[in-house]
Amino acid sequence: MTGELWWVPSAVVFGGAGAIVVLLGALARRRGRTHAREDRSLADGRVRAASIALVRADDVVQATADELGFAEAQFGQNATHDFAAAHDASRRQVRDAFALQQKLDDSEPESESERRHWTEQIIVLADEATKRLTEQDRDFSSRRGLERDAPHLLDQLRRRLTRVAERVKAGEASLKRLGATYAPSALAPISGNVVRAQAALDEARLATDAAAARLDRASSEPVGDQLREAEHGLYRAGKLLDAIETGEDQLHIGFASLTRALVDADAELAEARRLRDTHEETEARTELNRVIAVSDRVVGELRHPSRLSDPAADLARLREAIGGLDVTRSEARNRQLRLENARGALIGALLAARSQIRVTRDFIAAHPGRVGSPARTRLAEAERQLSLATAEADPVAALDTARRAMTHATDADALARFDTL
Structure with missing residues (x-):
């Protein structure tokens, strides 16, 4: 019983598989026949195209033979040399195309690949021949129209x-x-x-x-x-x-652009002179003076009434001069801003340093004999740095010195308080 149950389903399975194989084979053959019909249809279409192209090319060669004769009579052989060469080349191509067509038409068997190759060659030869002669004919038609008019x-x-x-x-x-x-x-x-x-x-x-x-x-x-x-x-x-x-x-x-640029340069120079006159640093004033003189000289030369202008070159020269002026002016403006910021911060830094020194001095005085020399030494250095900061004319340097005084005073206070623990 067990064996029968095992064999019956197996037969069913194998039978079903065979049916599927048969079905797939039928479908494949159907697709193959469809593709074969499509290939034959495509090949037939190319054969018809080759025949049409060959007939058209032969007609053009025959027609342009007369046109070439008319052109030689009207313009001479020298003028029609290219036309004659084109006609000969196209006639040879048409003859070669007919030879290929004869090979396709005869009874000798050829492979499908050879037939396709020859068919495409016929189309190429015929189209080239037609195009070459059409262009020559068009050219001489234009010439005849020119002669007529x-x-x-x-x-x-x-x-x-x-x-x-x-x-x-x-x-x-x-x-x-x-x-x-x-x-x-x-x-x-x-x-x-x-x-x-x-x-x-x-x-x-x-x-x-x-x-x-x-x-x-x-x-x-x-x-x-x-x-x-x-x-x-x-x-x-x-x-x-x-x-x-x-x-x-x-x-x-x-020239109009140069004129506007010169007006703008006047404004740039005026601003640079104001910055030079109000700047606190001698070095910055000296550098501003130098670039102002260079730009001023360039502007003066470009404005000279008897000078012949080359607007493009003059604009390039003016822009180079004003560009240098802009760079120096920007640097000087930044340095002046740095001075002004330092001056503003210096007031607070001096107040903070004085306050810290006072607090530390009072703490040491309140604990006589208990605070050692390290704290007292740092306090003395803080007082010296504060004195230097107060006397310094450069706000940036004064600010740095005041901050050092604050650092020494803070260190002295910390050491003094450690000593009294």
């Missing part, structure tokens, strides 16, 4: 040449005016801009004249390069002249 563009360039020439004269006048106020070092970043702008303007005028001559002759020669050269020259000249205007604004702003 050349008369109108030439009129615009001539008007711009006139305006820029007027700006060159204005820039020259601005630099001359600025030279009366600002130092050469301040004008250095823009001082050569007029000469460089005039050179760029001359290049633009030559290119414009060359384009105009071709148009006047009704020549078939393209003028786009000359128009672009003129445009570039005018752009460079404009940027150089813009820098003069911007530089002038920055110089004026810097």
Whole structure:
């Protein structure tokens, strides 16, 4: 009976486990079939993408062959050299892509990995070929538009040449005016801009004249390069002249900042002089005098009416001088505050020392013969230190001495009371 009870549940367990294994296997096969269908769908999609890209690239190569011929006839082979090289490179890529497509289409068996690799290669080759030719075609379309609009563009360039020439004269006048106020070092970043702008303007005028001559002759020669050269020259000249205007604004702003800083420096110097005149320490007064003289000299030089200013350098020099003045003034103010605090504390320290000395002296007098020499010696030193503190002119030193007198008096009192026990 026991054996039967043991075997029946075991069979049930093993039977259940087998069913689970079968179920898991079925699920795994189903997932495998699903993944296989997804992979095939993805692969089919890439194959279609490769076919579309290849057809588009072949159409572009065929179409741009005509465009290249038109461009060579209009602009010449030198101007279309890059276009021709791009067309040859794209045509080779399309030919290579067709060769790969043929390998995919033939009956020879290939592995799936090879098919995927060739498909991706076809897409890359076709896309590169299309992009290269599209960019070249866009460039020459722009050139043709430039040639078509050349008369109108030439009129615009001539008007711009006139305006820029007027700006060159204005820039020259601005630099001359600025030279009366600002130092050469301040004008250095823009001082050569007029000469460089005039050179760029001359290049633009030559290119414009060359384009105009071709148009006047009704020549078939393209003028786009000359128009672009003129445009570039005018752009460079404009940027150089813009820098003069911007530089002038920055110089004026810097000079205004320097003027305000000089006014602030006057206030700083006035405060430093007041502190010097009221300070109790000779050393502090001497140091204040030194930095005041340095700052005063710098301020005077920067304010000299005949001096040409370099606002940035002048501001840096003034800030360095006033910075040194601030440091010394702060140190002197702290030393004066220390004196004033010591003077206030000295009054209390002297009163405390006198009181303790009096109490100790009275205690010793009340116990004649019983208090030994150590206590009496410390009391005598306390009285001597108190006398020195009273005579000391320096409140800080006087405070330290008064505190020593208090310490000796306290020690003397303790020793005297110990002796009388």
